[in-house]
Amino acid sequence: MPVENKRLSLFGVPLPLVKGLAFTLKTFFTKPITYQYPEQKREPAARWRGLHRLKKDEKGLLKCVACGLCEAVCPANVITVEAKETPDGRRFPDRFVVEVTRCIFCGYCQEACPKDAIELTTNYEFCGYTREEFHLGRDVLAKT
Ligand code: SF4
Ligand code: SF4
Numbered sequence: 001m002p003v004e005n006k007r008l009s010l011f012g013v014p015l016p017l018v019k020g021l022a023f024t025l026k027t028f029f030t031k032p033i034t035y036q037y038p039e040q041k042r043e044p045a046a047r048w049r050g051l052h053r054l055k056k057d058e059k060g061l062l063k064c065v066a067c068g069l070c071e072a073v074c075p076a077n078v079i080t081v082e083a084k085e086t087p088d089g090r091r092f093p094d095r096f097v098v099e100v101t102r103c104i105f106c107g108y109c110q111e112a113c114p115k116d117a118i119e120l121t122t123n124y125e126f127c128g129y130t131r132e133e134f135h136l137g138r139d140v141l142a143k144t
Pocket of ligand 1: 073074075076077078080098102103104105106107108109110
């Protein structure tokens with residue numbers, strides 16, 4: 001036999017249902033907010049995970065040392081890193097590609113990077129006509 005909880009009901013109607021209906025009613029009479037995109041842009045939340053960026057140091061060099069950790073940790077397997085060394089022994093990514101169409105924007109690459117060399121920006125505006133256009137290379141990612 002069901003036990004009636006009086007604190008969870010209002011005149012016999014379950015309180016969560018009343019709250020839900022009240023919210024629906026309030027929203028129904030609220031003026032809708034419409035952004036006239038792309039003229040009007042909505043500011044994404046600070047924690048928004050958008051397009052990747054390869055960060056640079058104060059000398060303007062890529063911070064990435066091509067260790068491959070982001071490539072290894074990526075659950076969607078969309079990062080390709082190929083390392084090279086300068087004559088003075090500094091490692092850098094000769095090739096760094098992110099296949100953005102398959103990326104799930106989890107942010108693991110950013111978290112795994114030991115050099116703070118990659119980040120997900122708040123940029124959500126990227127488009128193209130072919131898949132290849134979404135294979136973003138090192139130089140494009142450095143300019144994001
Ligand atoms: S955000 Fe996630 S899925 Fe996308 S490249 Fe980074 S680790 Fe891979
Ligand atoms: S971005 Fe960071 S984790 Fe990825 S290869 Fe470069 S240094 Fe390593």
